[in-house]
Amino acid sequence: MMPSRYAPSVPKHEPAQLRLAVDRASPVPLYFQLARQLETAIEDGALTPGSLLGNEIELAARLGLSRPTVRQAIRLLVDKGLLVRRRGVGTQVVHTGVARPMALSSLYEDLAAAGLHPTTRVLHNTRGPAPAEVTAALGLPESCQVTVVHRLRLTRGEPMAYLCNYLPSDLLDLPTGELESSGLYALMRRHGITLHSAQQSVGARSGTAEECGLLGEPAGAALLTMRRVSYDDRGRPVEYGTHVYRASRYTFEFRLLVRG
């Protein structure tokens, strides 16, 4: 009785006393500083999966922060799927191995991050009237000028995907040189277009003779297809694309969280 009173079933994983501190002089928000420190602690293994984070009140006191600020930091990581909160219990690190959730990502940047040294060959880069399929997808008036770009994306010299994209001509210029040295999304971002959301459709079909020839696949091979309409933060549609991937060399990998 006594021992169970003063050493009551210690939480299975007591958090090692982390070195946490915030810099109030920094312009980066306090809650963000804290979130980043917790995130790296999880990645480095200082916070092991399943370990409890310790209650918010005490954590706030230890850092000299208020509880709302600490909660905001924790909420950021909960939304990322790194932490789980349960009322009456506490906040703990999820067991799941880290894997980034699916984001509105760029193929080029994904490949580069994987160390695959992507390269791009621009096959077409012209302006002209938009096909009906494109004006419908982008919600543009008919007979609108669009920039049409056809690209072949390669890794280590091997074709990986065939990308066709359509953008409203008045949005920005797409110099072929820039398209070959970075991805389309990076180029748009540099020109002040901040992406917000995209509607995607992923499917499969047998490739046409032209597609298989470009991708170096045998005729009629199964290909992975993706159609996408992207919108910026003002809600304007800014890009329509139809992509075809070599199924033998590429899959979509991503993580999903249950809707909160």
Add this chain to the structure above:
Amino acid sequence: MMPSRYAPSVPKHEPAQLRLAVDRASPVPLYFQLARQLETAIEDGALTPGSLLGNEIELAARLGLSRPTVRQAIRLLVDKGLLVRRRGVGTQVVHTGVARPMALSSLYEDLAAAGLHPTTRVLHNTRGPAPAEVTAALGLPESCQVTVVHRLRLTRGEPMAYLCNYLPSDLLDLPTGELESSGLYALMRRHGITLHSAQQSVGARSGTAEECGLLGEPAGAALLTMRRVSYDDRGRPVEYGTHVYRASRYTFEFRLLVRG
């Protein structure tokens, strides 16, 4: 000068005075009540895309709420992708047509929601030792007992997908009858398993003779494939599945938001 002072360029879209009110006696949180009312207002067209929401302070005063509560409601909709906030400007409804973001969804429920009346034929439902591929994916000890379920998912009598799933045997029972009357996820939820996240991999390949036969596709047809490991809110892996979809009748449709 005078007129521009007292009637300064009215915001392009002034929000129609919405009928908003919260019920403080209700057990449902105030911020959630407000979020739901705003959401339905957007869906009904009472709040048109691009319209400003009016500043938080005034909105809070009008509802008799505090600003943090109003902000929490708005944040919910921002996370859903329905609203966009810009500092110094205001909060406005996105132009993008509504389309639900990708969630950890059930094929059965997606089809049912689309009015496609899905049915299921259970081809196998046995227990046995887990293949190495499954123990690796689920992080289970070798020679562990798992429940193996093979199902054919149909809509309007036509085959749509061939689903193979593996679950730790000690987790729950999978009566064939229940599997045919609802989806696997609904069954797990009824047994107290709350899903939290999943790691997915989507690809394509030509179908085997057996697969094409089951799905009613010509031999060697291109199929859409999906592999998934699901985790519950404690981080335990609870399900491993390999699914094959008829590419001619099914695509993954979803919406992505930029990572915040």
Add this chain to the structure above:
DNA sequence: GAAGTCCTTATGTCCGGACATTGCGTTGAC
């Protein structure tokens, strides 16, 4: 007429506190 500066506006950040509600262990009764 064009450019820079000020000012308004609205969200972003942060604080300190209060009470409600849930999960779970402990205690106590039967």
Add this chain to the structure above:
DNA sequence: GTCAACGCAATGTCCGGACATAAGGACTTC
């Protein structure tokens, strides 16, 4: 020994205020 009632601990909700910061327009100046 089993079960119900109590109480503790932690997150969930909500309030009222304060200052910082960015975006955009209006004004002034050149």
